[in-house]
Every structure is written in C-alpha cells, then in structure tokens.
Amino acid sequence: NDNPRILAIETSCDETAASVVEGGKNVISTVVASQMDIHRRFGGVVPEVASRHHVENMTTVIEETLVSADMDYTDLDAVAVTAGPGLVGALLVGVNTAKALAYAHNLPLLPIHHIAGHIHAAELVADMQYPALALVVSGGHTSLIYLPEEGAYETIGETRDDAVGEAYDKVARTLKLPYPGGPEIDRLAAEGEVTIDFPRAWLESGSYDFSFSGLKSSVLNAVHNTQQRGDTVIPENVAASFQASVVDVLVERAQRAVSEYEVKQLIVTGGVAANRTLREAMKNSFPSGGNVDLIIPPLSLCTDNAAMIGAAANIAWKKGEWAGYDLNGEPGLAL
Ligand code: KG4
Ligand code: ZN
Numbered sequence: 001n002d003n004p005r006i007l008a009i010e011t012s013c014d015e016t017a018a019s020v021v022e023g024g025k026n027v028i029s030t031v032v033a034s035q036m037d038i039h040r041r042f043g044g045v046v047p048e049v050a051s052r053h054h055v056e057n058m059t060t061v062i063e064e065t066l067v068s069a070d071m072d073y074t075d076l077d078a079v080a081v082t083a084g085p086g087l088v089g090a091l092l093v094g095v096n097t098a099k100a101l102a103y104a105h106n107l108p109l110l111p112i113h114h115i116a117g118h119i120h121a122a123e124l125v126a127d128m129q130y131p132a133l134a135l136v137v138s139g140g141h142t143s144l145i146y147l148p149e150e151g152a153y154e155t156i157g158e159t160r161d162d163a164v165g166e167a168y169d170k171v172a173r174t175l176k177l178p179y180p181g182g183p184e185i186d187r188l189a190a191e192g193e194v195t196i197d198f199p200r201a202w203l204e205s206g207s208y209d210f211s212f213s214g215l216k217s218s219v220l221n222a223v224h225n226t227q228q229r230g231d232t233v234i235p236e237n238v239a240a241s242f243q244a245s246v247v248d249v250l251v252e253r254a255q256r257a258v259s260e261y262e263v264k265q266l267i268v269t270g271g272v273a274a275n276r277t278l279r280e281a282m283k284n285s286f287p288s289g290g291n292v293d294l295i296i297p298p299l300s301l302c303t304d305n306a307a308m309i310g311a312a313a314n315i316a317w318k319k320g321e322w323a324g325y326d327l328n329g330e331p332g333l334a335l
Pocket of ligand 2: 114118138139270271303304
C-alpha cells in the first residue's frame with residue numbers, strides 16, 4: 001500500500017496532538033490541544049504538569065481527529081508516534097497510547113523522531129527533493145541537517161548551549177513578556193529599530209554549530225545597564241536588535257551550508273520558523289527561481305503538531321520500520 005492512512009500522535013512537549021495523514025502528504029484531519037495557557041502561569045513548560053494534561057486530553061484529541069476524518073480504526077493502516085526526543089513523561093503518554101491502539105486494533109506501530117517530523121512537515125506543502133538541507137529551529141533544537149536522500153539524516157551543526165527558541169523565551173522573560181516569548185518578541189520587534197549591536201556568535205570559522213547563550217547574556221546586560229544608568233529600556237528596540245543578531249547567524253549558516261553541500265532544497269522549520277523576520281530574511285536570501293528551492297511550512301505546521309509526524313511516518317512505513325510493544329519514550333533519541 002503506497003498510500004497508507006496513518007494515525008499520528010505527538011506529545012513530546014506541551015501540545016497534545018493527533019492527525020490522520022494519507023500517503024505522507026494528504027492531511028485528512030489534524031487536532032492540536034495546546035497547554036500554553038496553563039504553562040504561561042509558570043513562565044515555562046512544567047514537565048509534570050505537561051504529562052498530566054497529556055493524560056487528560058489524549059483520548060479526546062484522538063477521538064476528535066477520527067471524527068473529523070470520518071474514520072474508525074478499520075480505515076487505518078498504522079499508528080505512528082513521536083518516540084523522542086522530548087520530555088520523558090510527556091513522551092510516555094503518546095507512546096503508551098499508540099502501543100495500546102496498535103495492539104487493540106492490530107495495526108503496525110511506527111516510532112518517529114520529533115525532528116524528522118519537523119523536517120517532513122515540508123512534505124505537506126511541497127515535494128521534497130534530495131539532497132536537501134534542513135534548518136530546524138525550535139524551543140528544544142537548533143540544528144542543521146543534511147539529507148543526502150530520503151530517510152537519511154546527517155547533523156552537520158547544532159547548538160552548543162541554548163536552543164534558539166529558548167533564547168527567545170529567556171530574552172522575553174528579561175523584558176517581562178509572557179511565555180512563550182517567541183511570538184511576543186516577533187510582535188515587539190516589528191515596532192522597534194535595531195539600536196544595539198549585539199554579538200553574532202560565529203564560533204570558529206567553518207563550524208556549522210550555533211551558540212546563543214552569549215547573546216542572551218548580552219541582552220540581559222544591556223537591559224540591566226540601561227536601568228542602572230536610570231534610562232528607560234525600549235523593549236521594542238531590544239527585541240529588534242536581539243532578533244537581528246539571531247537572524248543574521250541563522251541566514252549565514254544556511255547560506256554557507258547550502259553552497260558547500262550543493263543541495264536542491266532548503267527547509268526552514270520548527271517553532272521559531274514561525275518568526276516573520278526570519279521568514280522574510282530567508283526568502284530574500286534564497287529567492288524563488290534561484291539555485292535552491294526554499295520551503296518554509298505554514299505557521300501551523302512549523303510549531304508542534306501531529307500532521308508532521310504522519311508525514312515522516314510514511315517514510316518509516318516504506319522502510320518497514322515497525323516497533324515492538326517494548327517501544328519506549330526516549331528523551332535523548334538520536335536522529
Ligand atoms: O517547535 P516548537 O513548537 O516546540 C519545540 O519542539 O520546541 O517550538 C517552540 C518555540 C518556542 O521557544 C517559541 O517561543 C518559539 O518556538 N516561537 C517563536 C515564534 N513562534 C514560536 N520564536 C520566534 N518567533 C515566533 N513567531
Ligand atoms: Zn518541536
């Protein structure tokens with residue numbers, strides 16, 4: 001069957017999500033229950049609280065997904081689930097639900113890597129061409145991944161400290177903005193000007209790795225020093241200046257990797273790829289009709305969702321990568 005209908009489940013962080021995807025391309029239904037309002041009170045994701053809410057919401061989210069797809073389990077060919085990386089307690093809810101459903105309905109169980117999910121979100125809006133390069137920028141990850149062919153992943157660069165989304169969230173906290181900070185900084189930056197020359201963490205030449213903790217500290221110091229001088233901090237300008245530094249680094253790394261690896265496509269994905277300034281900068285650097293085809297999935301496919309897991313699951317299906325009932329959630333799962 002080249003067009004399997006896969007029920008995909010995602011619970012690696014704070015979104016309880018399910019989706020039915022056909023042939024890795026056609027999203028028949030997709031439901032995301034966000035816990036954002038709950039975690040906002042704590043200023044970030046509290047793992048225990050996340051697990052508990054996944055347990056509460058999981059069944060309803062799956063039911064809603066099937067109802068809106070107008071399907072029952074006899075219409076499905078497989079169950080796929082994010083097996084890692086992520087919060088262990090959160091992952092376990094999805095993994096155990098998927099195992100139970102696969103067993104009860106006699107369906108193959110497909111374990112999916114969360115980052116492969118983010119990458120193959122591209123599949124839902126375009127045809128992927130190889131070799132490809134993916135820049136995955138999220139709350140937990142900042143990685144440059146080379147894909148020589150379908151299903152093969154080579155991480156050529158990653159963050160040595162904070163993930164870029166984490167830096168957004170921490171800078172937002174410094175500016176007393178609510179969690180998650182990314183969208184808040186995005187909004188503020190649009191109203192501000194680049195007035196502070198924050199460092200661009202270039203690391204040693206030739207490296208594709210990233211480092212954002214120095215930038216985060218610079219922002220903190222700049223805000224602190226401004227207050228010490230008795231001057232007013234202009235959050236819009238701090239946000240714009242911070243974002244300018246982040247975007248510069250991300251674009252430079254992508255440009256260098258695209259030319260060194262001579263890829264056909266560049267995929268920019270993950271929660272931070274929802275950022276308007278980053279999207280614009282990438283579009284300007286890789287204009288359509290150029291030698292590389294840029295794919296940035298729409299916002300709802302960039303942040304955590306299960307449709308992207310369904311897209312990646314199609315590749316696991318083709319390769320026959322089924323898991324046994326001993327499948328476990330692995331917080332540090334390698335790609
Ligand atoms: O991919 P994602 O939903 O979850 C993870 O797998 O981490 O990414 C969440 C991250 C958060 O750090 C959030 O602040 C950031 O993505 N984010 C943004 C924007 N929207 C979400 N960062 C910058 N600009 C945005 N518009
Ligand atoms: Zn994610």
